[in-house]
Amino acid sequence: MGQSVEDRSSARESQAEDARDARVPSARHLEELAQRFDRQVRFAPFGREGQANLVSSRVLVVGCGALGGVLAQTFFRAGVGELVLVDRDVVELSNLPRQVLFDEHQARAGTPKALAARETLERSGGTGKVQAHVLHLDARNLALVAEDVDLVLDGTDNLETRYLLNDFCVERGIPWVYAGVVGSAGLVLPILPGRSACLACVFPAPPPDDALATCETAGVLLPAVGAVASFAAGLGLRILARPRDEFAPELIELDTWNGSVRRLGAPRDPACRACARRELVYLYRPGGEAIALCGRNTVQVPARGTPRALAALAARLPPAAREVRLHEAMLRFAFEDCRISVFPDGRALIEGTNDVTRARALAERTLGEPA
Numbered sequence: 001m002g003q004s005v006e007d008r009s010s011a012r013e014s015q016a017e018d019a020r021d022a023r024v025p026s027a028r029h030l031e032e033l034a035q036r037f038d039r040q041v042r043f044a045p046f047g048r049e050g051q052a053n054l055v056s057s058r059v060l061v062v063g064c065g066a067l068g069g070v071l072a073q074t075f076f077r078a079g080v081g082e083l084v085l086v087d088r089d090v091v092e093l094s095n096l097p098r099q100v101l102f103d104e105h106q107a108r109a110g111t112p113k114a115l116a117a118r119e120t121l122e123r124s125g126g127t128g129k130v131q132a133h134v135l136h137l138d139a140r141n142l143a144l145v146a147e148d149v150d151l152v153l154d155g156t157d158n159l160e161t162r163y164l165l166n167d168f169c170v171e172r173g174i175p176w177v178y179a180g181v182v183g184s185a186g187l188v189l190p191i192l193p194g195r196s197a198c199l200a201c202v203f204p205a206p207p208p209d210d211a212l213a214t215c216e217t218a219g220v221l222l223p224a225v226g227a228v229a230s231f232a233a234g235l236g237l238r239i240l241a242r243p244r245d246e247f248a249p250e251l252i253e254l255d256t257w258n259g260s261v262r263r264l265g266a267p268r269d270p271a272c273r274a275c276a277r278r279e280l281v282y283l284y285r286p287g288g289e290a291i292a293l294c295g296r297n298t299v300q301v302p303a304r305g306t307p308r309a310l311a312a313l314a315a316r317l318p319p320a321a322r323e324v325r326l327h328e329a330m331l332r333f334a335f336e337d338c339r340i341s342v343f344p345d346g347r348a349l350i351e352g353t354n355d356v357t358r359a360r361a362l363a364e365r366t367l368g369e370p371a
Ligand SMILES: [Zn+2]
Pocket: 197, 198, 199, 200, 201, 202, 269, 272, 273, 274, 275, 276
């Protein structure tokens, strides 16, 4: 079929217009967005500028349990452009009283938390994208999952990971919000690298293990989780919405049993290991030890050698392995009195024991040595 030069050039123009139309939201879509986010845009300090900044932001939430669930839900519902979720664990019944993104069905299926969180958020129908990673964060994989993020939110349950996040964010100049909760109380500290105290300024070294109350020894209540996570989310939203605001972060202590809030200040330490001397030691730590997880009667056995395909592992399990199930991102089975979950990164969770030596032996008997 013959086409004149004019026809071809107008066809090209209309193709280019179509492509632009696909990128530029339609008037109807803009109207829908304006309706959806009307109440937060009406809050003047946030406003249209805050919404526009949030919609174009990428936020990493490390840990999708108690704190991470509230953090992820807040940012997703508020309209963040992209949420990156990381969690190493699976959903259990004992999570349900305080981990708001999970339901009983996910607990009975032992769904990995990152996938369960994504499923719940997507079901709620937001406007942003959600990326989920089932992995134990270490210095190697953090750089991959945190690529181009504008903010990091702490939903972890351990100090090792928090110091890793701190060193990473100090190195890259990424703002992050530390949050910790136990019992009825918790702490929040927003960190603006180069502008405010970092975690190592305020807590130069982790306290000895036995000096630290954990959710395992002291328990934890949902109101404390909600309050601490909401303070962290509120300050995180402000950092994204108004990046040029004059804002002097402080360490905040909340207690939902006494109803108290205390501002504890947070001076920068001019001799800080991390943000002053730039000794970012947590970026160079191998994460190779088997560890008992906080409050879980579960041991995590790290990957050894290169990760293997889960389907191949499933085919080679010993005959005594029962209830073998192969999920999207997990192989799970029962063995003796334990339940074993293996992830694509090669890591295994052994539920039903706190004994690290026995857990390691069970992993070896069922999964064998890496080829
Ligand atoms: Zn510092």
